[in-house]
Amino acid sequence: MAYSTNTERRKILVVGAGLAGLSAAQLLQQSGYEVLVLEARERLGGRIWTSQRWADAPLDLGATWIHGAQGNPLSVIARSISAAMLQTRYDRSVTYGPTALVMSSKQEDHLDSLADAFARALHKAQKRDVDQSVRAVADAWSISARLSRQDQNLLRFILLGRYETEYAGDASALSAHWYDDARAFPGEDALFVKGFGVLAEYLARDLRIERNQVVRNVNWNNRGVQVQTDRGEFSADAAIVTLPLGVLKAGVVHFSPALPAAKSRAIQALGMGVLNKCYLRFEKAFWPDDVDWLEHVPPAGLGWTQWVSFVRVAGLPVLLGFNAGQQGRDMEALSDAAIVASAMQTLRSIYGAQIPEPLDAQITRWGSDPFALGAYSFNALGAQPAMRDDLAAPVGGRVFFAGEATMRRDFSSAHGAFLSGQRAANQVTQAYSR
Ligand SMILES: Cc1cc2nc3c(=O)[nH]c(=O)nc-3n(C[C@H](O)[C@H](O)[C@H](O)COP(=O)(O)OP(=O)(O)OC[C@H]3O[C@@H](n4cnc5c(N)ncnc54)[C@H](O)[C@@H]3O)c2cc1C
Structure with missing residues (x-):
């Protein structure tokens, strides 16, 4: 399928309409390239996904927060489109101990000093030659x-x-040397009143996007690139591939010639983690209405430990529970009803057997989502940060790579995805303006 009749302008295919793909496509289109985005899903945004199921409460099933609003490129866009933002605050939190009672300040101090001592142990481990x-x-x-x-x-x-x-990685897979190697922007974490989706919609404006095109093969030679999907074939001068690391790991998209060895090693060695969300909507709040974060120390070490309340920030009687790592993966195998029952068991242990059932729930399964196969990447034991540069490296001057996992210092984030798209677009511009 030829997607263009204009032979003057360079044609670029972008695989994936997440933040990385949309940011690359937008920059290239503005620079005069003829761009077509191929997206496997019906919806845009990838791991940015605002659910409209509760009409009065757009809620994010993927990324929620702009982490560190100061200096973050996404804050600049949010301001430019006058997107209304809210701030959750970590200092507005309550921690329930294993007996389900609110921890006293003495108990909290003890927990904090234990966390600090463990952080120091990890810091020491980072200085050892051998990673653990x-x-x-x-x-x-x-x-x-x-x-x-x-x-x-x-x-x-x-x-x-x-x-x-x-x-998002299981503790047994996270590299002690490199788990925390991502840079952090200063400032509070901010969330979108109408959901993160407003940003994806803005970046998608005026772009040519073919939805429901599941890319199967990316073939290139010195004349150009051919991308085959389940529905057709597209050719261009170059392609930017923004497939999530989980999809690359699964090997469901074939590259011909095969990807260089360093890139394949990076795909294998870097970790793709799982973080899942479970939103529970109630008639009214039965938990404290002046806190944003609720933490619970489960008596037997497993269970729902982190919750966000939307009462103070958004006036909604909604709780969001998280599950990550292996626990997150295991939970995906359960039915929605069983996941809600598990969440309610924790909430009942804290707030009493009499609390009502939720009116409704929204649950994610990012680990088994075929077009993500995980929530975001992490530095796994056996991986090196430089592998992200290998993942990002263009191949043959024809195939360019973007996506959060390709960012050495900004992996696992929405801003990292955005910046990776800008980087890939600039690489294309440099390669084709010669
Ligand atoms: C639960 C969760 C919570 C998160 N929370 C935050 C947060 O609060 N703050 C933050 O900064 N980040 C957060 N993140 C991370 C952030 O969402 C991601 O880093 C970012 O959205 C990734 O963007 P991307 O463009 O690299 O990948 P994606 O958004 O995954 O885009 C890749 C696109 O490729 C498409 N695709 C896949 N396979 C094919 C194929 N074969 N053919 C064609 N298209 C294909 C996908 O459908 C997708 O649209 C969170 C992620 C998750 C899952």
């Missing part, structure tokens, strides 16, 4: 620090709630 998993460091530290049974349980909570939920 975050869990291996935790296990060794638990023994050397002679943690009591109660503190071992607190440590499990710290791993689950504060490491796996943030980095």
Whole structure:
């Protein structure tokens, strides 16, 4: 299928209409290229996905927050389109201990000092020559620090709630050397009143996007690129591939010639994590209405540890629970009803058996989503940060790569995806303006 009759302008195909693909396509189109985006899904945005199921409450099933609003390129766009933003605050939080009672300030201080001591142990591990998993460091530290049974349980909570939920990788897979190698912007975390989707919609404006085109093959030679989908074939001078790391790992898209060895090694070695969301909507809030974050230390180390309340920020009686790492993967196999029952079991242990059933729930399964196969990438044991540069490296001056996983210092984020698209578009511009 020829997508253009204009032979003057360079033609560029962009695979994937997530933030990386949309940002690349937008910049190239503005620079005068003829751009066509091929997207497997019916919807745009990829891991940006605002659900409109509750008409009065657009909620994000993928990314929610612009992390660190100061200096973040997404804040600049949000301001330019006058998108209304809200701020959740980590200092507005409550922590429930294993007995389900609110932790006293003494107990919270103890939890914080344990978390700090573990962070120091990880920091020391980062100075050793041989890398270990975050869990291996935790296990060794638990023994050397002679943690009591109660503190071992607190440590499990710290791993689950504060490491796996943030980095999405299982603690046994996260590299102690590199898990926290992403840069952070300063400032509060901000979320969109109408959902992150407004940003994807803005970037998608005026673009030519073919939806429901599942790319199967990317073939290139010194004359150009051919992309085959389940519905047709497209040719161009060059292509920008923004497939999620999970999709690249699965090998469901074939490259011919085969990808260089360094890129294949990076695809194998980098980790694709899981973070899932479960929104529960109630008639009215039965939890404190002045906090944004609710933390729970489960008595046996497993369970729902992190919740966000939308009461204070948005006036909605909605709780959002997270599941990450292996627990997140395991939970995907359960039915919606079983996931809600599991979440409600935790909430009942905190707030009492009498709390009502939710009116409705919205649940994600990013690990089994065929066009994501995970939530975002992490630095796994055995991977090196430089592998992200290998993942990003263009092939043959014809196939360029973008996507959050290709960003050495901005992986796992929406701003990283956006910036990767800008980088790939600039690479194309440099290659084809000669
Ligand atoms: C639950 C969750 C919470 C998150 N929270 C945050 C947060 O609060 N803040 C933050 O900054 N980041 C967050 N992130 C990360 C952020 O959403 C991602 O880093 C970013 O959206 C990735 O964009 P991308 O363009 O690289 O990939 P994607 O958005 O995945 O885009 C890739 C596109 O390729 C398409 N595709 C896949 N396979 C094919 C194929 N064979 N053919 C054609 N098209 C294909 C996909 O459908 C998709 O549209 C979160 C992610 C998740 C899942």
